[in-house]
Each structure stands twice: as structure tokens, then as C-alpha cells.
Amino acid sequence: MTTQTEAEIFDRGYRRYDGERSGVGTAMRSVWLNSIQRALGLRRKFRFKIVPIVTILLAYIPALAFLGIAVILPSELVGETVDYAGYYGLISISTLLLTAFVGPELLSTDRRTGMFGLYMASPLTRTHYLTAKASALATVLFLVTLMPLLFLLLGYTFVGLGPEGFSNTMILLGRIIAGGLILSSFMTLLGMAAATLTNRQAFASAGIVMTLIASSVLANVMFEVAEVDDAVLLADLGNLPNDAIQRLFKTSEIIDVPSWQSLGALGGVLALLALIVIWGYQRMEVTK
Amino acid sequence: MSSPSAPTPAPPPPAAPGSEPIVVTNLSKWFGDVVAVSDISFTVWPGVTALLGPNGAGKSTALRMIAGLTPPSQGTVSVLGANPRRDTAVRGRIGLVSQEEHLFQEQRALDFVTLAGQLNHLSDAEGAARKVLATVELDPDDKRPIASYSKGMRQRVKLAQALVHEPDVLLADEPLTGLDPRQRLHMIKLIQDLGANGVCVVVSSHVLDEVERLGSRVLVIAQGRMAAQGDFHGIRALMDDRPHRIRVRASDARELGAQLLAHAGVRGVSVSATDELEVNTDDVELFRTRIASVAKAANVRLLEVQPLDDDLESVFRYLVGR
Numbered sequence: 387m388t389t390q391t392e393a394e395i396f397d398r399g400y401r402r403y404d405g406e407r408s409g410v411g412t413a414m415r416s417v418w419l420n421s422i423q424r425a426l427g428l429r430r431k432f433r434f435k436i437v438p439i440v441t442i443l444l445a446y447i448p449a450l451a452f453l454g455i456a457v458i459l460p461s462e463l464v465g466e467t468v469d470y471a472g473y474y475g476l477i478s479i480s481t482l483l484l485t486a487f488v489g490p491e492l493l494s495t496d497r498r499t500g501m502f503g504l505y506m507a508s509p510l511t512r513t514h515y516l517t518a519k520a521s522a523l524a525t526v527l528f529l530v531t532l533m534p535l536l537f538l539l540l541g542y543t544f545v546g547l548g549p550e551g552f553s554n555t556m557i558l559l560g561r562i563i564a565g566g567l568i569l570s571s572f573m574t575l576l577g578m579a580a581a582t583l584t585n586r587q588a589f590a591s592a593g594i595v596m597t598l599i600a601s602s603v604l605a606n607v608m609f610e611v612a613e614v615d616d617a618v619l620l621a622d623l624g625n626l627p628n629d630a631i632q633r634l635f636k637t638s639e640i641i642d643v644p645s646w647q648s649l650g651a652l653g654g655v656l657a658l659l660a661l662i663v664i665w666g667y668q669r670m671e672v673t674k
Numbered sequence: 675m676s677s678p679s680a681p682t683p684a685p686p687p688p689a690a691p692g693s694e695p696i697v698v699t700n701l702s703k704w705f706g707d708v709v710a711v712s713d714i715s716f717t718v719w720p721g722v723t724a725l726l727g728p729n730g731a732g733k734s735t736a737l738r739m740i741a742g743l744t745p746p747s748q749g750t751v752s753v754l755g756a757n758p759r760r761d762t763a764v765r766g767r768i769g770l771v772s773q774e775e776h777l778f779q780e781q782r783a784l785d786f787v788t789l790a791g792q793l794n795h796l797s798d799a800e801g802a803a804r805k806v807l808a809t810v811e812l813d814p815d816d817k818r819p820i821a822s823y824s825k826g827m828r829q830r831v832k833l834a835q836a837l838v839h840e841p842d843v844l845l846a847d848e849p850l851t852g853l854d855p856r857q858r859l860h861m862i863k864l865i866q867d868l869g870a871n872g873v874c875v876v877v878s879s880h881v882l883d884e885v886e887r888l889g890s891r892v893l894v895i896a897q898g899r900m901a902a903q904g905d906f907h908g909i910r911a912l913m914d915d916r917p918h919r920i921r922v923r924a925s926d927a928r929e930l931g932a933q934l935l936a937h938a939g940v941r942g943v944s945v946s947a948t949d950e951l952e953v954n955t956d957d958v959e960l961f962r963t964r965i966a967s968v969a970k971a972a973n974v975r976l977l978e979v980q981p982l983d984d985d986l987e988s989v990f991r992y993l994v995g996r
Contacts (some may be wrong), residue, residue: 407795410762416792416799430780498773504835507741509766509792671705672743 413510414518421522424486424495435588437487438526445480445530446537448473453541460545470558471635473535474565474628480530481573482595488526489569489577490590492519498585503672512667516578523574531573532566565631572627572652575659582666616642627652638647694752694872695720695843696740701749703735711733714900716893718876722869724885725878727895733878734773736895737845740876741770753843766794769836771846774827779821783807783831784814785839794839803858806834811860825852833861843874850877850884862887917941917954920961923977924969929952933972937964951976 422428427435455601496502505515539555539562542548549555580593605622608614619641620626629640629648696718703711711732727733738744739749742758742765751757756764771978778786784803791799804814810830820831829852838846846865850858865888876893879885885892892909894901902909924930931943931951939960945951955961958981969976 408792408797409795412797413793413795427870429782429785432779483759499776499778500772501778502774503738503743504770504790505744505769505793505806507765507768507772508790509762509795510793511762671745672738 409643410509410514413508414521417510417518418522418525419513421519424523425491425522425526438484441480441484443531444483444637445477445534448476449538449541452538453545456547460547462607469637470535470538470562470639471565471632474531474569474631475539477530478624478628479536481527481569482598483531484527485523485577486591486594487572488523489574489594490581492523493578493581494585494587494590498587505674510530512670516663516667520574520578523577524570527570527573528566530607531569532563532614535562535566555636560634564634568630568634568652569627572658575656575663576623579659579662579666580618582663617645617647619643620648623655626655694718695754696876697750697752698736698740699748699750699752701736701740701751703732703738703744703747707854710988711739711895712898714895714898715749716900716903718738718874718893720869720872720874720876721891722865722889724888724892725876725895726885726892727878727901728880728883731880731895732897732898733880733895734847737770737847737876737878741765741768741845743964744768756803758767766839767842769839769841769844771832771836771844771849773847774853775825780819782818783812783816783820783823783827783834785917786820786831787834790835791838796839799838802838802840803834806838807831809837809864810834811857826854826857829853830857830861834865837868841873844876846866846875846877846881848878850879850881858884917956918958918961919982920953920958920967921950921978922953923950923979925975925977926972929972930976931968933968933974934961934965937968939964952982 424430426438427433434673496505502515506512510518536559539548539558543555550557576597577590577594580585580590580597583593584590601623602625602627603619605619605625608618608621609616612618620643625640626648632639633645633648639645639648696716696719699715700713701711702709710966714736723734725736735744739746740753740758742751742760745759751759754767758764758768759772778789781789784800784807787803787807788799791802796802800815807814810833812827812830812834820828823831829849833846833849836846844865849865850861853861862884865875865877869889877885877888879888886906891904892906893903894909903930922930922934927945927947927949928951931945931953934940934944934953940953940955940958942954943951944954953961965979966976
């Protein structure tokens with residue numbers, strides 16, 4: 387039985403949130419996580435998963451093949467030096483396709499649908515937004531630029547074909563991580579720069595592919611036809627990060643120039659791409 | 675709390691100077707040669723204020739500038755004492771319902787609203803999202819993507835994402851578009867509740883019926899310029915150049931018309947039936963105080979007195995047509 391003293395009327399009116407609030411880091415983490423899910427087609431229809439799955443699988447096929455040979459015919463590989471640096475050439479198509487697909491998906495789509503406006507209406511700054519987006523794109527790219535090599539290293543080590551000793555393993559691990567970082571950073575900034583310049587996803591994707599192809603053709607034609615210095619090959623944008631990675635692994639460099647020139651050119655291109663993104667977003671009007 | 679059909683609640687008393695939630699001063703925005711907003715100034719207090727204007731009047735641009743999304747070409751915006759473009763903290767106290775329809779359509783409503791909560795630094799964003807989705811009458815556990823929702827449901831998802839962090843200022847761009855009549859009543863009630871609880875709500879609309887039900891305080895924008903602001907009844911009273919039109923039903927319309935012309939400050943009379951006439955007057959107060967005595971003196975029985983242009987639609991038509 388209910389007595390009078392037990393009666394209570396609840397205030398169901400509007401009350402302001404007085405709970406705990408987290409910082410900007412949590413907001414950026416949400417953008418990062420959300421962007422990764424979107425890039426990989428998670429929680430989306432199957433058709434959005436096809437490109438990420440195919441491109442990522444492509445990057446693991448060589449590693450699976452090498453490890454298969456190592457398991458089935460280990461005697462064939464005894465004494466052979468495993469070419470980790472060469473693996474970056476095998477994943478170049480995967481890296482390019484994934485960048486062309488994911489970069490515009492993460493930036494252009496936000497602007498076209500008005501999501502960018504909603505992000506900017508929150509306490510996020512443009513710098514926070516771009517940092518979170520760059521981290522997301524780089525994370526997705528690590529799936530093809532870093533993870534297959536780590537998988538290869540782990541597999542070879544497991545079958546006894548890994549580097550000799552702990553220190554050599556750590557050195558190789560460091561090179562693989564640094565190589566992944568170099569390639570992912572380059573492709574992340576290239577993808578973001580292309581996506582900054584247009585709201586049309588297809589145009590941005592085509593722009594990424596065409597930039598790499600056109601720069602390669604231009605640099606090689608100038609080198610072959612005009613017979614200019616090897617330094618002109620630094621204009622081949624696709625080869626810049628790979629050349630730096632080859633130097634990192636101390637294998638033969640792709641472009642026959644001193645390291646400072648190659649690394650300087652890579653740094654300059656990275657800075658230019660970052661400037662395009664920052665400049666583009668600083669002057670961007672939110673119209674949706 | 676007033677119901678949507680009840681008379682509009684009185685606006686809350688003005689806060690102390692300096693505590694106005696939104697102060698807009700000489701605000702202009704142009705895109706190339708196109709002037710979207712031209713030199714508008716206004717102050718918005720807690721409660722519901724309608725930003726009224728025809729399509730293309732500059733309402734959305736004005737709201738985007740207040741939200742800090744678009745930089746003004748000229749002038750200043752202050753929200754809760756800060757510049758929303760520079761002060762990210764103040765943006766966390768603003769909720770924005772945009773007009774965009776394509777926001778993360780593949781996501782579930784719960785995920786989308788949770789993301790909005792996380793962006794606004796809520797620790798328990800999912801809990802807050804569930805609560806606000808229930809408030810707008812959506813099922814937080816609905817597994818369908820937003821793309822499969824009706825327009826009205828999508829509109830409520832947008833409102834939910836704007837309210838999830840329980841903002842002090844809510845800017846809603848055409849929030850009632852696409853809602854069915856029952857949802858519209860619910861939404862109007864929700865917006866009125868927010869206003870009555872001290873939230874500063876600015877609702878843009880070009881649908882006068884909606885605005886009239888939301889509240890009487892309006893900001894009227896036409897062709898990018900501020901046409902009027904304040905209580906729309908008050909705005910009508912200030913429009914001296916427009917005679918008020920009043921329909922009067924009486925037992926002898928012709929006799930009453932003649933007497934009103936002589937004694938009640940009436941500019942013109944039009945008799946439309948034996949028991950009905952329409953009066954044009956510049957001085958509605960004088961007319962109101964005299965009509966009963968004039969009718970009594972003329973031995974005419976008054977049946978009905980009804981203003982014809984004291985509603986928002988008439989005020990709006992006058993202002994926008996000027």
C-alpha cells in the first residue's frame with residue numbers, strides 16, 4: 387500500500403547535461419574510428435566492402451605465397467636472403483587502389499553530404515578534423531603497407547628463416563615500421579590533397595592515379611629523351627617513397643642521386659601536399 | 675508547459691545586459707557578387723524565436739554564421755558571450771539542425787547520434803543518444819540504416835543529434851519539414867519545452883503556420899535584410915502605413931458602416947452583405963474603444979468583430995512584399 391510520504395513527482399522537464407565530459411582527444415578518436423569503419427565498409431552494405439577487401443587481400447597474397455614456399459620447400463630458401471624491401475614493389479597496386487578509394491571517401495564525401503558542417507559545428511577545429519582523418523587514412527593504409535611485411539617477418543621467423551638474433555630482428559622490425567610509415571604518410575597526404583581539391587569522389591580518385599602516372603611518364607621521358615641529370619627522376623612521385631624505403635633497407639636505390647637529394651625531395655613533396663590540404667581547408671566555406 | 679494548440683507562451687523576460695545568448699551586429703555575407711545577408715542586427719533571448727523568410731532570403735546563411743560555420747564578410751556574431759568561430763568551447767553549447775538530408779545515411783540512428791555526442795565530448799554518448807532518440811520518438815535499437823527512414827524520421831534523427839549534448843543554444847534550420855501532423859505537434863511541443871526551460875532556440879522556417887504555433891517572437895528576413903523583429907502582433911501594430919482590416923458582423927451592416935465612418939476613425943467601409951462589412955482603419959485602438967458605443971447609439975446589434983490581418987501571414991506578406 388502506498389502512503390503519502392512515499393509519493394514522488396518526477397521532474398520530466400528539460401535538464402542540461404551535467405554529466406562527465408571528455409576532452410577533444412575522445413572526439414578525435416570518434417572521428418578516427420568512424421572514418422576507419424567507413425573506409426573499410428564496416429556496418430555498411432556489402433558493395434562498400436568489396437574494394438577494401440580485394441585491395442587488402444592483394445597485398446597479402448605474395449606474403450602467403452612466400453610463406454607457403456617456406457613451409458613446403460624450406461630447403462629451397464636456406465641461405466637465401468629474404469627481400470623485404472622488394473615487397474614494397476609488390477604492394478604498390480594495392481596501396482594505390484586503396485588510397486584512390488579511401489582518401490576521397492573520407493574527405494570528399496563529408497563535404498558533399500554536409501557531414502563536414504556537422505563536424506565543424508561541434509567543438510572540433512579543422513586541424514583536429516584533418517588530423518583525425520589523416521590518422522584514419524594512414525591506419526587503413528597500414529593494412530597494406532605495414533601488416534603484410536610484419537606478417538611475413540613473423541612467418542619467416544616462425545619457420546626459422548627470420549633474421550639472426552634479437553638485435554637483427556629489432557633492426558628489421560624498425561625498418562619495416564619506418565617503411566610503412568613513409569609509404570603511408572606519402573599516400574595519405576596525396577589522397578587527402580586530391581580529395582581537398584574536389585567534392586567529386588571519382589574525380590579525386592582519378593586525380594590520385596593520374597598524378598602518379600603522369601609524373602612517372604614525364605620524369606622518365608625527360609630522363610630518356612632530354613638526357614638530363616638523374617635528379618629529374620625525383621619528379622616521379624610514385625618512386626620517391628620507394629626510393630627512400632630502399633635506402634632505409636640499404637638495398638640498391640631506385641634513383642641514382644645522393645640520399646639527401648632523394649629524402650629532401652620526398653620531404654618537399656610531403657610538405658607541399660600537406661600545404662594543399664591545410665590551405666584548402668582553411669579557406670573552405672561550409673555551405674551545407 | 676503549453677500545448678501546441680494553446681496560445682503562444684509569453685516570451686521570457688530579458689536577461690541582464692551582457693548575458694544575451696545570441697547577439698548579431700551588422701552582419702553581412704556575400705558570395706562573390708551575390709549578397710546573401712546584408713547588415714542585419716538582432717539579439718535573441720532564451721525562449722523560442724522564429725527566423726522567418728521566404729526561400730533564399732538568407733536564413734540558412736545567417737544560421738550558419740551564428741553556428742560559427744561560415745565567417746561573416748562583415749559584422750560580428752556573439753553566442754553566449756563568445757565568438758563561435760574562434761571559441762570551440764562555445765560550439766559545444768550549440769546544437770545545429772541542418773537542412774542536409776544525406777548525413778551518414780548508411781549508419782543506424784543510434785550510431786549517428788552517439789557520434790554527435792562523442793564529438794561534443796560526452797562521456798556516456800550512447801546513453802545520451804538513447805535518451806534523446808526516445809525523446810524524439812525513435813527506437814534507439816532500430817537496426818535499419820538512416821537511409822531507409824522516412825523524411826520525418828530523418829528529420830527527427832537530425833534533431834536528436836543536435837540535442838544529444840543538451841545545448842544552451844539550438845539552431846534549427848527548417849526542422850519541421852517532412853513531419854506528419856502528429857509528429858509536427860510533438861516536435862513543436864518539444865521545441866516549446868526547450869524554450870520554456872531556458873534554452874535559446876532559433877527556428878528558421880518559411881511556413882507561417884508552424885512559426886505561429888512555435889511562438890510569437892519573430893525575426894523576419896527578406897532578400898538578405900532584416901525586415902522586422904519582435905512580437906508579430908507588435909510588428910503589425912507598428913505598421914502605420916497599412917490600414918488594419920476588420921470584419922464586422924452586425925444586425926444592420928449599412929447603418930453601422932455609416933456611423934463608424936463618422937465617429938470611429940475609420941478610413942473606409944465595404945458592405946459585403948446585409949449583416950457583414952469590412953472596415954479599414956488606421957487607428958485600431960480608437961476603433962476598438964468606440965465600436966460598441968457607436969453600435970449602441972445606432973441601435974445596431976454587434977454579432978462578431980474579427981481582425982483580418984492581425985495574423986502572422988498578413989504581417990509577413992506586408993513585410994516581404996514591401
